[in-house]
Amino acid sequence: MADDSRFIPFDLTAVKPEDGAPAEDRVVKGAPRTRVWLVEETDDGKLFAGVWEATPGTWRVAYDEWEFCTILDGISILHEDGAETPRVLRAGDSFVIRPGFTGLWEVVETTRKNYVVRLP
Numbered sequence: 001m002a003d004d005s006r007f008i009p010f011d012l013t014a015v016k017p018e019d020g021a022p023a024e025d026r027v028v029k030g031a032p033r034t035r036v037w038l039v040e041e042t043d044d045g046k047l048f049a050g051v052w053e054a055t056p057g058t059w060r061v062a063y064d065e066w067e068f069c070t071i072l073d074g075i076s077i078l079h080e081d082g083a084e085t086p087r088v089l090r091a092g093d094s095f096v097i098r099p100g101f102t103g104l105w106e107v108v109e110t111t112r113k114n115y116v117v118r119l120p
Contacts, residue, residue, distance in 0.1 A: 008039060008040050010039050010050075010114065012039075015037045015038065015050070017035045017037045018037075019033065019034070019035050020033070020034045020036070021033050021034055022034070022059035026059045026060040027059045028058040028059055028104060029057055029106075030055075030057030032054050032055050032056060032057025033055045034052065034054045035052075035054075036051070036052050037052075038050045047116070047117070047118050048115075048117045049115065049117075051072070051112060051115070053110065053111065053112040054076075054107045054110065055107060055110050056107045056108060056110065058105070060104060061101070061102065062101075062102045063097050063098070063100065064099055064119070064120060065117050066096065066097070066098055066099055066117070066118045067115055067116065067118075068094070068115065068116045069095055069096075069097070070092075070093070070094040070113060070114045071089045071091050071092065071093045072112045072113055073110070073112045074090075074109040074110050074111030075088065075090055075107075075109040075111065076088075076089045076106060076107050076108060077089065077104075077106040077108060078104075078105060078106075079106065080101065080102070080103040081102045081103045086106075089111070
């Protein structure tokens with residue numbers, strides 16, 4: 001970062017987004033695309049914060065990391081392996097995904113979320 005401020009606004013106009021996609025071998029349905037605005041990363045590379053966006057599609061996820069999210073826009077469904085009921089996620093929903101989570105992330109409508117990720 002250019003300054004030493006301890007306050008970091010989520011100003012997406014100041015961050016170049018990174019375009020990507022889930023790994024091909026994880027995609028179950030569709031051709032989802034992702035875009036990430038990385039707003040903050042700690043010097044040790046173990047904490048990240050920013051905004052993530054994905055277009056419709058479904059892919060397998062396996063979390064080694066801890067993640068806090070707030071859905072800003074869109075609709076996604078999180079299918080946890082072994083759970084009977086999937087979680088429908090909409091604007092305003094906040095949640096934590098713990099390490100060891102496996103399942104499917106299904107984007108029904110283009111979804112955007114704020115996130116904080118902590119690596120082990």
